[in-house]
Amino acid sequence: xxxDRFMIGFTDGNSGLQTNVKPWLIADNAxxxxxxxxxxxxxxxxxxxxFLMGESQINSRLRIRVGNTTVPGAIPGVLAFGQIFSVxxxxxxxxxxxxxxxxxxGATGTVxxxxxTYVINSxxxxxxxxxxxxxxxxxxxxxxxxGAINSSPSFAFDTRFAYKFDETTAxxxxxxxxxxxxxxxxxxxFWSCNYYGATPNVNILFTTNFNATDRIRYWDQxxxxxxxxxxxxxxGLNEILTSRIIVSFKNRLILLNTVETFxxxxxxxxxxCRFSGTGSPLAANAWRGDIPGNGNFVxxxxxxxxxxxxxIKDRLxxxxxxxxxxxxxxxxxxxxxxxxxxxxxxxxxxxxxxxPFDKAVIGIGQVGIHACNGANVERIDVKIPQKVWSFHxxxxxxxxxxxxxxxxxxxxxxxxxxNDRSAxxxxxxxxxxxxxxxxSWAVNDDSFTAFGYYQLGAHAPATTWASLGLWTSTDVxxxxxxxxxxxxxxxxxxxxxxxxILDNKTTRNAPSxxxxxxxxxxxxxxxxxxxxxxxDFVFLENMNGLVIENAIMxxxxxxxxxxxxxxxxxxxxxxxxGGTISRVSRIDIKTKQYNFYAAKDRNAYISKIDxxxxxxxxxxxxxxxxxxxxxxxxVADGSISGALLGTSVLETSPYAPELAPMExxxxxxxxxxxxxxxxxxxxxxxxxxxxxxxxxxxxxxxFQLHAMNFEARPTSSRLQ
Numbered sequence: 115x116x117x118d119r120f121m122i123g124f125t126d127g128n129s130g131l132q133t134n135v136k137p138w139l140i141a142d143n144a145x146x147x148x149x150x151x152x153x154x155x156x157x158x159x160x161x162x163x164x165f166l167m168g169e170s171q172i173n174s175r176l177r178i179r180v181g182n183t184t185v186p187g188a189i190p191g192v193l194a195f196g197q198i199f200s201v202x203x204x205x206x207x208x209x210x211x212x213x214x215x216x217x218x219x220g221a222t223g224t225v226x227x228x229x230x231t232y233v234i235n236s237x238x239x240x241x242x243x244x245x246x247x248x249x250x251x252x253x254x255x256x257x258x259x260x261g262a263i264n265s266s267p268s269f270a271f272d273t274r275f276a277y278k279f280d281e282t283t284a285x286x287x288x289x290x291x292x293x294x295x296x297x298x299x300x301x302x303x304f305w306s307c308n309y310y311g312a313t314p315n316v317n318i319l320f321t322t323n324f325n326a327t328d329r330i331r332y333w334d335q336x337x338x339x340x341x342x343x344x345x346x347x348x349x350g351l352n353e354i355l356t357s358r359i360i361v362s363f364k365n366r367l368i369l370l371n372t373v374e375t376f377x378x379x380x381x382x383x384x385x386x387c388r389f390s391g392t393g394s395p396l397a398a399n400a401w402r403g404d405i406p407g408n409g410n411f412v413x414x415x416x417x418x419x420x421x422x423x424x425x426i427k428d429r430l431x432x433x434x435x436x437x438x439x440x441x442x443x444x445x446x447x448x449x450x451x452x453x454x455x456x457x458x459x460x461x462x463x464x465x466x467x468x469x470p471f472d473k474a475v476i477g478i479g480q481v482g483i484h485a486c487n488g489a490n491v492e493r494i495d496v497k498i499p500q501k502v503w504s505f506h507x508x509x510x511x512x513x514x515x516x517x518x519x520x521x522x523x524x525x526x527x528x529x530x531x532x533n534d535r536s537a538x539x540x541x542x543x544x545x546x547x548x549x550x551x552x553x554s555w556a557v558n559d560d561s562f563t564a565f566g567y568y569q570l571g572a573h574a575p576a577t578t579w580a581s582l583g584l585w586t587s588t589d590v591x592x593x594x595x596x597x598x599x600x601x602x603x604x605x606x607x608x609x610x611x612x613x614x615i616l617d618n619k620t621t622r623n624a625p626s627x628x629x630x631x632x633x634x635x636x637x638x639x640x641x642x643x644x645x646x647x648x649x650d651f652v653f654l655e656n657m658n659g660l661v662i663e664n665a666i667m668x669x670x671x672x673x674x675x676x677x678x679x680x681x682x683x684x685x686x687x688x689x690x691x692g693g694t695i696s697r698v699s700r701i702d703i704k705t706k707q708y709n710f711y712a713a714k715d716r717n718a719y720i721s722k723i724d725x726x727x728x729x730x731x732x733x734x735x736x737x738x739x740x741x742x743x744x745x746x747x748x749v750a751d752g753s754i755s756g757a758l759l760g761t762s763v764l765e766t767s768p769y770a771p772e773l774a775p776m777e778x779x780x781x782x783x784x785x786x787x788x789x790x791x792x793x794x795x796x797x798x799x800x801x802x803x804x805x806x807x808x809x810x811x812x813x814x815x816x817f818q819l820h821a822m823n824f825e826a827r828p829t830s831s832r833l834q
Contacts, residue, residue, distance in 0.1 A: 130554020
C-alpha cells in the first residue's frame with residue numbers, strides 16, 4: 115500500500131495550546147499540552163530564558179548600602195535568616211544566630227539577630243561599601259519618567275523599601291529620604307503613576323500599596339525624598355488616605371477604590387472615583403469637593419469593588435469584580451465624570467493583570483481572560499477556557515497575578531499561582547504566555563512576583579554567550595538587535611528580591627535563588643521561600659566550599675517552604691555561602707491525537723516522522739507516542755519489556771560529518787524518527803527525560819521545531 119505524507123507547520127492562528135476540545139478534535143498544529151515552549155513566528159521554540167539584571171548576583175538583588183568597612187552602618191530593618199551582606203565580591207550569609215558564612219576564605223562575620231547587629235571582618239580595602247539584602251519579595255516595578263528620551267530609570271519595591279537601578283554602580287540602590295519605609299504585606303503590591311507636581315515641569319511619581327497606614331506617597335526627585343501628601347477633600351478630619359489605583363486622566367489625578375477618613379473614621383469606598391481639580395493635585399484645595407471647581411467624587415451604582423483600570427483611546431476603562439465600566443468624561447468642570455456600564459457579567463479579579471493594547475485592554479477575571487475595546491467585552495481565552503479555574507483563589511492568589519506585554523516578541527506574560535499553593539507557599543509558580551499575533555497560548559514553570567520594564571543603559575547587561583548557556587565568555591553576542599542601548603526590556607522580580615531580565619534568545623533561567631545553607635551529608639539545602647516542588651530540577655552554581663558530582667539535581671523531598679532535599683549526585687565539603695540555584699525548565703509537549711484517515715473510517719499506521727529543527731551543539735529530546743487514547747507510553751513501556759518500538763531520541767545536533775557533512779554548516783536540518791505506531795489515533799509526546807534534564811548540554815540548550823512530516827497509511831476495515 116502506498117504511503118501518504120502529511121506536513122504539519124505552525125504558521126497560522128490555529129497553533130499553540132488548545133484544551134477546549136478533546137485532543138483528537140484540536141487543530142493539526144495545536145497541542146494538548148505545551149509546557150516551557152511556545153509558538154513564535156511560525157515555529158515551536160523553547161520558552162524564554164533570563165539573565166541577571168546587574169550581571170552579578172550582588173548587583174541583581176534589591177539591596178541597601180549600610181556603610182563601609184571603615185564605618186559600618188546600622189540596619190534600617192530587621193535581620194533574619196537567609197539575608198546576606200556583600201562587601202566587594204564577598205558574600206556573607208546569615209544561616210544561624212551568632213555567625214555568618216563568608217564566601218571568601220579568610221573573611222568572617224558574626225550576627226546577633228536579637229540585637230539586630232552584625233560584625234564583618236572583610237578582606238576588601240578599607241572604605242569598601244557594605245550592602246545589606248533584606249531578601250523580601252519584589253512587590254512592584256515601575257519607571258520614573260524623567261530625564262532624556264529612552265532613559266527613564268527603573269524603580270522597584272519590596273514590602274519595606276523602595277529602590278532604583280543605578281546606572282553608575284550597575285546595581286540596585288535604596289531610594290532613601292523622608293518617609294521611605296513601608297509596612298505592606300506580601301500581597302500588597304505597588305501601583306505607580308507619573309504625573310506633574312506643583313508645576314507642570316516637575317514630574318513626580320505617585321505610588322500606593324493600598325495600605326492605609328502607608329498612605330499615598332510620591333517621589334520628589336528635586337528633594338530626593340518620599341513625601342506623604344495630605345489630600346483633604348473637605349474641612350475637618352476628612353482626608354484621602356490611599357487607593358487601589360492611581361491614574362492621570364483629563365488633566366486630573368484619578369483615585370479609584372479609595373480609603374478615606376470620614377469625620378475621622380477610616381472607611382473604604384470600593385466603588386468610588388476620587389478626582390482632583392485640573393492642574394496640580396498638590397495644590398491646597400485640589401481635592402476639596404466642598405469648594406466648587408476643585409476635586410470631588412463619583413460612586414458607581416454597584417457594591418462590587420473596583421479592581422483595575424486602564425486608558426484606551428482617551429477612554430478610562432475600569433474593571434470591577436464581575437462587570438466592566440467606563441468612567442466617562444462629560445466636559446463639565448463642576449461634574450466632569452459619570453459612570454457607564456459596558457458589561458454586566460465580565461470583569462477582573464486581578465489588579466495587575468491588566469495589559470493595554472491600542473484597540474483593547476485585557477484583564478483576568480473570575481470566569482476568563484477578557485478584552486474590552488470600549489464598546490464590548492469578550493473572552494479571548496476560548497482555546498483554554500478552563501485555565502483560569504486553575505488559578506489559586508486563597509492566600510491572596512488572584513492579587514498575585516501580574517501581566518506585562520513584550521513588544522519585541524509580540525507576547526503577553528501573566529505570572530500566577532496554581533491551585534496547589536498554600537499559606538506557607540503562596541507565591542506564583544507559573545507563567546501563562548499569550549502570542550497575540552497568532553492567538554496561541556502556552557505555560558512556563560516560573561516563580562515571579564512582579565513584572566516591569568527597564569531601559570537599557572549604554573553599559574547595560576546584554577545577552578552574552580554565557581547567558582545563552584553555551585560558554586563562560588562575557589562577550590556580547592553580536593547578532594542581538596534586542597540589546598541596543600536605551601531599548602526597553604522586560605524585567606521580573608521574585609520572592610527573594612532578585613530581579614532578572616527576560617530574554618527570548620537565552621536558553622536557560624537566571625541563577626535567582628540564594629542557597630542559605632547546605633548539609634552535604636544528606637543533600638539538604640536551605641533556600642528561603644524556594645517555591646519548588648518534588649520533581650523540579652535545579653542548576654547549582656557558585657557553591658563555594660563544596661564539590662558537587664552533578665551541577666543539575668532534582669528535588670527529592672520538600673521538607674518545608676525553606677528546605678529541600680536533592681538527589682542525582684553527591685555533595686561533599688563544607689559550604690561557605692554565595693551559592694545560587696536556577697530552575698531548569700522541562701520541555702513537555704503533547705500533540706494532537708492524529709488520524710489522517712478518520713473521515714474514511716480507518717485506523718492509521720505511522721512509520722516515520724521527519725522533524726525540521728534548528729541545529730544545536732549537542733542537544734537531543736525524547737519522543738514517545740500513545741496509541742488509541744491509551745495512557746501507556748509505547749517506547750518507554752516497550753523498553754521495560756524488551757520490545758523494540760523504534761528510535762525515541764530526536765537529535766538536534768548535526769549527524770557525524772561522514773554521514774551528513776553538510777549538516778555542520780546548516781541552521782536547520784530534517785531528522786527522522788521511526789515508529790511502529792498503529793491505532794485509532796496516535797499522539798506524540800516530546801519531552802526531556804530525567805537523564806536529559808540532568809545534562810547541561812541538553813536541558814540548557816535551545817530547541818526549535820519548524821515542521822513535522824508524517825509518513826502514514828490507513829489500516830483496518832473500520833475505526834476500532
